[in-house]
Amino acid sequence: MLHVLQRIVQEVNDAETLEGALELIVRRVRRALAVDVCSVYLMRQPPGELVLMATEGLDPRAVGRVRMSPREGVVGLVAERAEPVNLEDAARHRRYLYFPETGEERYRGFLGVPIVQHRRVLGVLVVQQKEPRRFDDEHSAFLVTLAAQLAGPITHAELAGVPARVPIEADSGLPLEGVAGAPGVAIGTAAVAYSGRDLESVPDRPAADVEAEVAAFEAAVARVQEDLHRMKHRSEGVLPSEDRALFDAYGMIVGSEALSGRVVERIRAGQWAPAALRDTIRENAAVFEDMPDPYLRERAQDIRDLGARLLLYLEGGGGQREWPQRTVLVGENVTVGDLADIEPKRLVGVISGQGSASSHVAILARALGVPAVMGAADLPFGRLEGREVVVDGYHGRIFIDPSPQVRQEFERLIAAEAELARGLQTMRGLPAETLDGERVALYVNSGLLAEINVVFQSDADGIGLYRTEFPFIVRDRFPTEEEQVAIYRQVLEAMAPRPVTLRTLDVGGDKPLPYFPVEEENPFLGWRGIRISLDHPEIFMTQVRAMLRASEGLGNLRILLPMISAVREVDEALALIRRARMELSEEGYEIPEPRVGAMIEVPSAVYLCERLARRVDFVSIGTNDLVQYLLAVDRNNPQVAALHSSLHPAVLHALRALTQAAHRVGRKVGVCGEMASDPAGVILLLGLGVDDLSVTLAALPRVKWVVRSFTRAQCAAIVDQALDFEDPEPVRRLLCEALDRAGLGGLVRPGG
Ligand code: PEP
Ligand code: MG
Numbered sequence: 001m002l003h004v005l006q007r008i009v010q011e012v013n014d015a016e017t018l019e020g021a022l023e024l025i026v027r028r029v030r031r032a033l034a035v036d037v038c039s040v041y042l043m044r045q046p047p048g049e050l051v052l053m054a055t056e057g058l059d060p061r062a063v064g065r066v067r068m069s070p071r072e073g074v075v076g077l078v079a080e081r082a083e084p085v086n087l088e089d090a091a092r093h094r095r096y097l098y099f100p101e102t103g104e105e106r107y108r109g110f111l112g113v114p115i116v117q118h119r120r121v122l123g124v125l126v127v128q129q130k131e132p133r134r135f136d137d138e139h140s141a142f143l144v145t146l147a148a149q150l151a152g153p154i155t156h157a158e159l160a161g162v163p164a165r166v167p168i169e170a171d172s173g174l175p176l177e178g179v180a181g182a183p184g185v186a187i188g189t190a191a192v193a194y195s196g197r198d199l200e201s202v203p204d205r206p207a208a209d210v211e212a213e214v215a216a217f218e219a220a221v222a223r224v225q226e227d228l229h230r231m232k233h234r235s236e237g238v239l240p241s242e243d244r245a246l247f248d249a250y251g252m253i254v255g256s257e258a259l260s261g262r263v264v265e266r267i268r269a270g271q272w273a274p275a276a277l278r279d280t281i282r283e284n285a286a287v288f289e290d291m292p293d294p295y296l297r298e299r300a301q302d303i304r305d306l307g308a309r310l311l312l313y314l315e316g317g318g319g320q321r322e323w324p325q326r327t328v329l330v331g332e333n334v335t336v337g338d339l340a341d342i343e344p345k346r347l348v349g350v351i352s353g354q355g356s357a358s359s360h361v362a363i364l365a366r367a368l369g370v371p372a373v374m375g376a377a378d379l380p381f382g383r384l385e386g387r388e389v390v391v392d393g394y395h396g397r398i399f400i401d402p403s404p405q406v407r408q409e410f411e412r413l414i415a416a417e418a419e420l421a422r423g424l425q426t427m428r429g430l431p432a433e434t435l436d437g438e439r440v441a442l443y444v445n446s447g448l449l450a451e452i453n454v455v456f457q458s459d460a461d462g463i464g465l466y467r468t469e470f471p472f473i474v475r476d477r478f479p480t481e482e483e484q485v486a487i488y489r490q491v492l493e494a495m496a497p498r499p500v501t502l503r504t505l506d507v508g509g510d511k512p513l514p515y516f517p518v519e520e521e522n523p524f525l526g527w528r529g530i531r532i533s534l535d536h537p538e539i540f541m542t543q544v545r546a547m548l549r550a551s552e553g554l555g556n557l558r559i560l561l562p563m564i565s566a567v568r569e570v571d572e573a574l575a576l577i578r579r580a581r582m583e584l585s586e587e588g589y590e591i592p593e594p595r596v597g598a599m600i601e602v603p604s605a606v607y608l609c610e611r612l613a614r615r616v617d618f619v620s621i622g623t624n625d626l627v628q629y630l631l632a633v634d635r636n637n638p639q640v641a642a643l644h645s646s647l648h649p650a651v652l653h654a655l656r657a658l659t660q661a662a663h664r665v666g667r668k669v670g671v672c673g674e675m676a677s678d679p680a681g682v683i684l685l686l687g688l689g690v691d692d693l694s695v696t697l698a699a700l701p702r703v704k705w706v707v708r709s710f711t712r713a714q715c716a717a718i719v720d721q722a723l724d725f726e727d728p729e730p731v732r733r734l735l736c737e738a739l740d741r742a743g744l745g746g747l748v749r750p751g752g
Contacts, residue, residue, distance in 0.1 A: 001138075004032045005146055012153045016383075021153060022054035025125070029146065030056045033139055035127040037107055040115075041066075041075050042123035042154070050075055050124060052102075057128065062101040070121075073097035078112035078124045084140055086111045089132040109133035113143040117151035125150070152378065175397035177638045178351070178376030181362035183698060184393045185413055186349040186371050187402075189324035190384040193331030193338040199281055199307050202274040213273040214264055220313035221260055224306065225251045231340035246336070254306055259284055273314055281307030305335075323347075328389050332381050334361050344368060349391035351398055353377050356510055356636050363447070363470070365393075369698065373398050375638065396638060416746060424701035429459055432704045434686065436711040441692035442704055443501070445672055452494045455697060462498035464694020465560065465620070465672040466491060468543070469511055477515055478539060484546030496554045501597065501620070501672075501694070502547050504540065504573075506562035508532055510636050524634065529563025534572050544580045548591045555592040560620055565602040570615050601625035601673075606654045609661035619662050620694070623673025623681075627651055646675035647728040647735070652684065656723070659689045670694055679747040680735035682706045684722060687715030702747050709742040 008028045015021035022040045030038040037057030041050040044067075052058075052066035070079040077095050078085045087093055090110035109129030115122045125147050127135065155176070207213045232247035253259060259280060266276035281303060288300035321341070326348045331338060334352040339361060350365045350372040357374060365372035371393025379398070390399040390410050399406050432442040443464025444455055455463065471479050471487050479487075492500050507513050508528025520526040533540035544559070551557035561573050577596060584591050598605070598612050601622035605612060613619050623646045628635040630651060633644045645651070662669045670692040675681035677699035683706065685693060695703045718738055722731045739747055 001032075001142060004028075005142070005149070008032075008146060009149045009153065012150060015153075018154070019054070023056075025146075025150065026054045026056040029125070029127065029143070033127055033142065035139075036130050037126070037128035039126045039128075040123060041079075041126065042115075043070075043079065043121060050079055053123070055102075057107075058102040062099065065101050066099045068097060074110055075112055075124050075126060078114050078126075079121045082114045082116060082121050084111065084113045084144060086135050086140060088134040090128070106130055109135065111135040111139060111143065113140070113147045115147045115151050115154065117155060122151055122154060175392070175399050176376055176379060177641075178373040178379075178396045178398065179356055179636060179638050179641065180393055180396040181350065181352070181355070181357050181359070181372030181374035182365035182370060182393045183696075184369065184371035185410055185417070186326070186328065186391045186393075187407065187410055187414070188326035188328040188348040188389065188391070190330045190351075190387050190389045190400075191321075191324055191327045191342075192381055192385045193329055193334050193341075199274075199278045199304065199311055202278045202311070204275050205272045206270055207267055207272045210267060210270075213267045213276075216314060217263055217267065217273045217277070217310075218260075220310050221254055223313045224254050224309050227309065227341075228254070234343065235336075235340040247340075250302065250306060253303070254310070259303075259306075274311060277307060277310055277314065324386075328391055330379070330381060330384050330389070336361060336364060339364055349373075349389070349393070351376055351379065351389070351391060353379055353381065366696070366698075375636070396641065424705065427701040427704045427708075430704065430708065432461070432707045434707055434710060434712050434715075436713065438712055440686065440707050441670075442700065442707070443499075443670070443672075443692060443694040444697050444700060445694050446491075446697070452491055456494045458697060458700055460498070460697075460700055461692075462556070463491070463495060463500040464670055464692065466500060466502045468503055468505055469507055472505060472507065472513055473511070475515070478542070481542045481546045481549075484543060485549045488547050488550035492550050492554050492556055496556045499556045499558050499595075501558040501560050503560040503562055503599070504530070504533055504543055504547075524628070530561050530569050530573060531563065534569060534576075537576060540573075540576055541580055544577050545584060548577075548581055548584055548594065549589060551594060552589055552591055557592075557594040558618075559594050559596045560599055561596070561616075562599045562622070563601060563625070564598045564612060565604045567608055567611050567615070570598055570612055574615065597670075599672075600658055602629050603654070606630075606658055609658050610665055613662040613667040614665045616667070618668045618670065619658070620670045620672050621655065621658060621690075623651070623671060623675035626654065626673065627675075630654060645728040646673070646678070646681055647684070647722075647731040649723070649726055649728075649731070652688075652719070652723055652731070655684070655688050655690075656719075663689065668692065677703060679703065679706045679739055679744065680732060683710060683715050683718055683735050683738055684731075686710060686712060687717070687719030687722075689716075705744060705747065706739070706742075709744055710738075714738075 008025065011024055012021045015024055026038040026040055037055065039055040039058060040053050042053045044051050049067045049069055052063055055063060068076050070076045074085060074087060074090050074093055074095050087110040089108045090096055091108055107128035107130055109132055112124050112126040114124055125143055127143065228247045228251045232244050235244050262280045263276045266279060267273055285300040285303045288303065323342050323346045325346060327342055327346045328349040328351060329338060329342060329347060330351045332353040334350055347370055349370060350361060352361055352374050353376055355361055355374040359374055362372050362374050371391045373391055373393060373396050376398055387401055390402050390406065432440045434440065441461045443462050444458065444460040445465040446455055446463050447467030447470050488502060506529045508518060508526060509524045512518065518527055547557060547559060559577060561570065564570055574596060581591055595617040597618040597620050598616045599620050599622045600606060600609060609619065624635055627644055627646050631643060631648055633640050635644055659669045668691040671685050671690050672694035676685060676693040677695040679702055682693065682703050686707065693703060718734065722734055725731050739745060
C-alpha cells in the first residue's frame with residue numbers, strides 16, 4: 001500500500017494540469033481499492049460550493065455540473081465535519097442528495113475523506129460501491145493518508161492551472177507559500193530567470209566547417225564576457241566591490257585555456273562546437289563535483305550555468321533580453337547574477353524556489369527595496385513565464401494570475417504604502433521622542449556594506465546591529481584580519497560619532513559557512529553563534545582584533561555577543577576581548593575600550609538575564625530567535641510560520657522579565673529583532689520600558705512615527721491589558737486599535 005501511495009503522490013506531483021492530476025487520482029484509487037467509483041470534489045470560492053472535478057465510475061458528463069453547498073449532501077457532510085464519513089448505505093442518510101446526472105442511485109456504499117490544507121477543507125475524495133457495504137478501516141486509512149499528501153500538489157497544480165475543462169468562476173484565491181525574503185508587495189509579470197538550454201541534450205555531430213565553428217564559439221565567448229561586464233556595471237552601488245569581483249572571476253573562467261582553449265581544441269579535432277562545449281563543461285564541472293567541500297562543489301553549478309549561457313549564444317539565441325516593464329524575477333534558484341541581469345528600474349519582485357530570508361538574493365532584494373519570497377519550492381517554474389504574479393514579501397506568499405478580488409486588494413495595499421511613504425517623509429529629522437518627551441534611541445540593523453551610505457544619510461542614531469556574517473559567507477575562506485579591519489572601518493568611520501554595534505560572528509543554524517561545513521541533525525540547537533566562536537578562539541580573536549583596530553581613533557564601537565545561553569560564555573568572551581585589546585596595546589595601537597553587550601535570544605538567557613546584564617554594558621534582545629526558542633517554532637519553516645509570533649503571551653512575559661532584570665542592575669535594554677520594526681510591537685516595547693530599538697532601515701520612519709504618537713504611560717497601560725490575554729490574536733487587535741486611535745491605522749499591515 002505504501003508503494004501505491006507513494007507512486008500516486010509522485011505522479012500527481014508530476015502532472016502538468018490540475019485536471020490531469022485529478023483524473024490520475026480517481027483512476028489510480030479506483031484501481032488500488034477495487035471500488036466501483038472514485039471521485040474528487042473541490043471547494044470553489046466563491047460561492048463556497050463543492051464541485052465534482054473528476055470521476056471514474058460516475059457519468060463523466062456530470063463533471064463540473066454536480067455542485068453542492070457543504071451544508072448539503074453526504075459529500076457536503078465530509079467537508080462540513082472535516083472528517084471521514086463512512087456510510088453503509090448512503091441513500092438512507094438524511095443528508096443524501098440525488099443528482100440524476102451521475103447515475104448515482106446505483107451506488108450505496110460510501111466513504112468520503114476531506115482534503116485539508118492548513119486547516120482549510122480544499123475538497124473531498126470519495127469512493128463508492130454499488131452494494132451497501134461499510135468500507136473497512138484499511139480503506140479509510142489509505143484515503144486519509146493519500147488525501148493528506150494530496151492537498152499540497154492539488155493546490156499547486158491548481159495555481160499552475162492551465163485552464164481546466166471544468167468552468168471555474170474564479171480561482172481559488174489560495175496563495176502559494178514560501179518564506180518572507182524582503183518586505184513589500186508588488187504586482188508584475190513573471191520572467192523566469194535565465195537557465196539556458198540543457199547542455200546534456202546536445203547531440204554528437206562532426207564539425208561541418210571547423211573555422212566557422214571556432215569563430216561562432218569565440219563570438220559566444222565574447223558575448224558572455226560582455227554580459228558579465230554589464231552585470232558587474234549594473235550592480236555598482238548595489239553589491240560591495242568584493243562581490244562584484246565575482247563577475248570578473250567568471251569572465252576569466254570563460255576565457256580560460258581550460259575552458260575556451262579546450263573547446264577550440266575539440267572543434268579542431270572534428271567535433272561541432274555545441275558538443276565540444278558540452279564535453280568541456282562536463283570535464284570542468286567534474287573537477288569541482290568531486291570535492292568534499294560543499295562550497296567548492298557549488299562551483300560546478302557556476303560552470304554549468306556559464307556553459308548554458310554560451311550554448312544559448314552559440315545557437316543564435318540570447319542577447320539582451322527584453323525584460324517586462326514590471327519584472328518579477330522567478331527561478332528555482334535565483335542567483336545574484338540573475339538579479340544583476342536586469343535593469344534595476346524594471347525589477348519589482350523576486351521569487352526563488354530555494355533559499356531563505358538570509359540568502360544573498362534576499363539580502364540584496366532588501367537592499368534594493370524589492371519584495372522577495374524565498375523557498376517557494378513547489379512553484380511550477382516552467383509554466384510561469386509572462387504570467388501575472390503578486391509577490392507578498394511580508395508574508396512570503398505568491399498569487400499566480402490573481403483573481404480580480406485578490407488583485408484589487410493588493411493594488412489597494414500598494415497605493416496605501418505609497419501614501420504612507422509620503423506621510424513618513426515628514427518624520428525625517430524629527431527626534432524619536434514619546435509624546436511625554438522621553439527620547440528613545442532609534443538604531444538600524446545592517447549587514448551590507450552597500451547599505452552603509454543610505455544608513456549614514458538616514459537620521460538613525462547609529463547601527464544597533466551589524467550582522468558581520470556577510471563578508472564571511474561571500475568568501476571561500478575565512479576573511480583575514482586585514483580584510484575585516486577594512487570592512488568594519490568603513491562602517492565605523494561612515495557612522496562616527498554615532499555608535500555602531502558590531503555583532504561577532506553568528507553562523508551555524510540557518511547560516512552555514514560554505515567553507516566550514518558543520519554536519520548536524522539539528523543545527524538550530526547545535527553549534528552556532530558564540531559556541532563556534534569560543535570553540536575556535538583563533539577565529540574569534542581575529543574578528544575581535546579587527547573590530548578593535550577598526551575603531552582606533554573613533555570610539556564608537558560596541559561589540560555584541562550572539563546566542564548567549566550561559567554566564568560562562570560571556571565571561572570567556574569578555575576575557576578574550578580584554579586579551580585582544582591588551583595584545584593590540586602591546587603592538588602599539590591605542591584602542592578605546594568598547595562597550596560590550598550580550599544578546600538575549602535563548603530562554604536560558606531570560607532566566608539568567610540579571611547575572612548576564614551585570615557583566616556587560618547593555619543587553620540586546622533578539623526576538624527572532626527568542627520567539628523561535630521560546631515557542632519551539634522554527635523561524636524558517638513556512639508550515640509553522642503563523643505560530644512564530646512576537647505577540648505570544650509567553651514572549652510578552654519573557655520581555656517583561658528581561659527589561660525588569662536588566663533595569664534592576666542599571667543596564668539599558670535594546671531590541672534588535674524584527675519585533676522592533678513592527679509598529680504594533682513597538683507599542684509593547686515602549687510600554688515594557690525598552691530603552692532603544694534597532695530596526696530595519698525601511699521601518700525607521702514608521703517606528704519613529706509610533707514613538708512620537710504615544711506616551712510611555714499609554715503604552716504601559718496597553719501592556720497591562722495585553723498581558724491578560726492568552727493568545728496573540730487579541731493582543732494584535734488591541735495594538736491595531738491603539739494605532740488606529742492614534743491616527744496610525746495606515747501602519748497596520750494586513751494580516752500581519
Ligand atoms: C534575532 O535573533 O532576533 C536577531 C536579531 O538575530 P538574527 O536575526 O541575525 O538571528
Ligand atoms: Mg538571532
